[in-house]
Amino acid sequence: MLCLAEGVIIRSLSETDQYYAFNTITGDHFSLNDTAFWVLDTLGKPTGLAELELAYVETFGVNRTMGVKHLREVIALSLENALIKEVTL
Amino acid sequence: MRKGPMEPDVYEEFYFQWHITERCNRSCKHCYQNGHPARELDLKSLLNIAAKMNEASAMWGRMGTVSLTGGEPYIRKAELYELAACLDRFDHIGYYDILTNGSLIDEREGADLAGLGKLRRVQVSLEGAKRETNDDVRGPGSFDSTVAAIRHLRASGIEVSVMMTLTRKNMNEVPGLVELLAREGVSALALERLIPEGNGLSMADQVLRSDEIKCLYEDVYALASDNPPVRLLLYRPLFALIAPDDPTVGALCSAGNNALTIMPDGTVYPCRRLPIPIGNVLEDGFYKIWYGSELLWELRDPKNLRGKCRDCDLLSNCRGCRAAAYFHSGDYMAEDPQCWK
Numbered sequence: 001m002l003c004l005a006e007g008v009i010i011r012s013l014s015e016t017d018q019y020y021a022f023n024t025i026t027g028d029h030f031s032l033n034d035t036a037f038w039v040l041d042t043l044g045k046p047t048g049l050a051e052l053e054l055a056y057v058e059t060f061g062v063n064r065t066m067g068v069k070h071l072r073e074v075i076a077l078s079l080e081n082a083l084i085k086e087v088t089l
Numbered sequence: 090m091r092k093g094p095m096e097p098d099v100y101e102e103f104y105f106q107w108h109i110t111e112r113c114n115r116s117c118k119h120c121y122q123n124g125h126p127a128r129e130l131d132l133k134s135l136l137n138i139a140a141k142m143n144e145a146s147a148m149w150g151r152m153g154t155v156s157l158t159g160g161e162p163y164i165r166k167a168e169l170y171e172l173a174a175c176l177d178r179f180d181h182i183g184y185y186d187i188l189t190n191g192s193l194i195d196e197r198e199g200a201d202l203a204g205l206g207k208l209r210r211v212q213v214s215l216e217g218a219k220r221e222t223n224d225d226v227r228g229p230g231s232f233d234s235t236v237a238a239i240r241h242l243r244a245s246g247i248e249v250s251v252m253m254t255l256t257r258k259n260m261n262e263v264p265g266l267v268e269l270l271a272r273e274g275v276s277a278l279a280l281e282r283l284i285p286e287g288n289g290l291s292m293a294d295q296v297l298r299s300d301e302i303k304c305l306y307e308d309v310y311a312l313a314s315d316n317p318p319v320r321l322l323l324y325r326p327l328f329a330l331i332a333p334d335d336p337t338v339g340a341l342c343s344a345g346n347n348a349l350t351i352m353p354d355g356t357v358y359p360c361r362r363l364p365i366p367i368g369n370v371l372e373d374g375f376y377k378i379w380y381g382s383e384l385l386w387e388l389r390d391p392k393n394l395r396g397k398c399r400d401c402d403l404l405s406n407c408r409g410c411r412a413a414a415y416f417h418s419g420d421y422m423a424e425d426p427q428c429w430k
Contacts, residue, residue: 009380009381011380013390014392022380023376024374024376024380024381025374025376025377026376027144027148027376
């Protein structure tokens with residue numbers, strides 16, 4: 001399962017139609033595209049990878065192979081930047 | 090996903106207004122304090138906060154700027170100088186100002202201040218060009234004491250600015266004050282609107298009406314356009330209405346955008362004039378407060394504005410004063426009560 005790391009909050013700014021992730025512990029901040037925002041928003045509650053892949057493909061109406069590839073890139077970057085973490089329930 | 094400043098190139102500075110004490114040797118009628126003593130932090134905690142300011146400024150890619158104030162900051166003189174020396178050593182603090190009533194500044198103080206590396210200027214306050222106008226608000230002897238402080242500071246080569254809080258009683262004294270300050274070698278004059286909070290509640294009848302503010306701001310802009318020897322600081326909400334196309338005039342309220350106020354016990358406000366606690370820097374840190382405060386997010390989004398501020402065509406350089414709205418209506422997102430548009 002994956003979920004947002006401790007202290008990470010995400011925001012959608014309606015004024016600029018931009019998305020951000022903030023680490024309230026380290027101060028790191030990231031601008032997000034809409035798909036990365038969707039991923040992190042979904043991971044507000046722990047979610048399994050298979051379930052996430054399915055929801056991603058369905059939400060964005062993309063080819064499954066391409067969708068899964070892109071999703072995994074977002075997950076890898078998010079893990080690398082400590083925005084999300086793996087958990088065992 | 091891109092790591093980097095939230096709004097690159099928009100705000101180069103991040104401003105911390107830091108009240109290291111609420112104690113004061115004056116009791117000005119218009120003060121936003123209410124005279125109640127507040128818990129103060131020891132030097133170790135103050136230095137810890139200074140380090141957090143430096144770290145946050147670095148993280149946000151902005152130049153940290155600090156106003157050290159009170160209360161009267163010279164009541165904690167030893168801590169004030171320790172903090173100044175500490176800020177001098179930090180790479181990401183660009184400069185700091187000291188905001189004081191000047192009553193405890195003598196000749197020797199001016200010399201000591203001259204040794205501080207990143208001190209930009211000292212700000213004192215005068216409420217008018219006339220002694221009686223000033224002393225009526227700030228107390229007997231305060232006019233002479235402040236002018237003496239200005240002279241001590243200038244004699245030591247310290248840059249001095251003056252703040253004047255605009256009321257019905259002093260609104261006609263701006264030109265006279267500019268003349269006085271020019272003679273005294275003061276470099277800048279900031280004009281602030283009276284917010285009726287704390288002691289200032291007793292002066293609520295002195296808050297200028299929108300038509301009075303309009304006339305005054307027009308006169309001040311004309312005065313500023315005449316290149317006086319004292320720079321008039323016009324980067325305040327509502328000034329943009331006077332000259333919408335002049336980039337030196339008007340500014341967004343800094344609350345939620347590029348500033349935080351820290352109180353003597355570490356409590357953080359969006360602005361000293363909007364005294365709603367949004368955390369404590371020692372317990373929460375700046376990041377949790379800056380990123381996590383719902384109040385700050387509300388302030389940042391102009392779609393939350395109400396009244397005539399909401400659909401104003403000057404939203405890019407004026408969103409009104411949120412503190413004025415708060416103390417007028419209880420709603421900090423309400424329209425600015427002094428706007429004449």
